[in-house]
Amino acid sequence: xxxxxxxxxxxxxxxxxxxxxxxxxxxxxxxxxxxxxxxxxxxxxxxxxxxxxxxxxxxxxxxxxxxxxxxxxxxxxxxxxxxxxxxxxxxxxxxxxxxxxxxxxxxxxxxxxxxxxxxxxxxxxxxxxxxxxxxxxxxxxxxxxxxxxxxxxxxxxxxxxxxxxxxxxxxxxxxxxxxxxxxxxxxxxxxxxxxxxxxxxxxxxxxxx
Numbered sequence: 001x002x003x004x005x006x007x008x009x010x011x012x013x014x015x016x017x018x019x020x021x022x023x024x025x026x027x028x029x030x031x032x033x034x035x036x037x038x039x040x041x042x043x044x045x046x047x048x049x050x051x052x053x054x055x056x057x058x059x060x061x062x063x064x065x066x067x068x069x070x071x072x073x074x075x076x077x078x079x080x081x082x083x084x085x086x087x088x089x090x091x092x093x094x095x096x097x098x099x100x101x102x103x104x105x106x107x108x109x110x111x112x113x114x115x116x117x118x119x120x121x122x123x124x125x126x127x128x129x130x131x132x133x134x135x136x137x138x139x140x141x142x143x144x145x146x147x148x149x150x151x152x153x154x155x156x157x158x159x160x161x162x163x164x165x166x167x168x169x170x171x172x173x174x175x176x177x178x179x180x181x182x183x184x185x186x187x188x189x190x191x192x193x194x195x196x197x198x199x200x201x202x203x204x205x206x207x208x209x
Contacts, residue, residue: 006071015067022050022062025075032075033084033113035091036153037063038198041162047153049113051084053077088113089124091151094176095201102149104202110151139169139182139204142191146203147179156180156195156204163194 002017008030015024020043025032036047043063050062053074099105134147161167168189172181196204
């Protein structure tokens with residue numbers, strides 16, 4: 001396969017032609033914030049957190065932008081920060097108030113983004129909309145769903161559809177009320193639990209021991 005060379009944060013990297021910027025960055029241990037991206041799924045760019053600066057000017061989503069020979073990519077800049085920080089701060093404000101007791105604490109992609117961007121959760125709590133805490137839901141006998149922590153990235157929905165041709169998981173409602181629901185005959189779920197494994201913030205919790 002043809003190879004190309006380009007730079008990320010002034011560091012030269014080598015990549016396969018046709019690879020996306022985010023894919024190459026992660027392969028080279030260069031972190032770019034992301035929530036809706038998974039290497040086994042077709043990138044959709046819905047979370048917008050992987051926005052980078054390309055060739056000293058334009059902004060682009062790294063998951064959907066293909067790397068090109070000689071391209072110059074910067075993962076941090078004033079323009080990138082202005083594009084990304086408001087999105088992640090609102091996500092954090094809308095997220096569950098505390099990480100204490102969360103089974104995914106320490107492995108949560110949202111925590112990693114907070115650390116990378118040095119975001120103080122206490123400062124952004126004032127952005128949190130007043131809303132009723134929702135109870136834990138059982139989407140299927142094999143796993144539960146914690147709606148208060150869901151970032152609505154869609155990885156679980158996309159995973160189910162990608163692996164099985166049709167999804168048993170769907171988005172319901174809109175805005176702050178959006179949540180994941182199990183729709184249809186639960187017996188048709190193959191209990192592969194890949195949706196649980198791939199959830200970046202641990203809102204799907206397996207009941208298997």
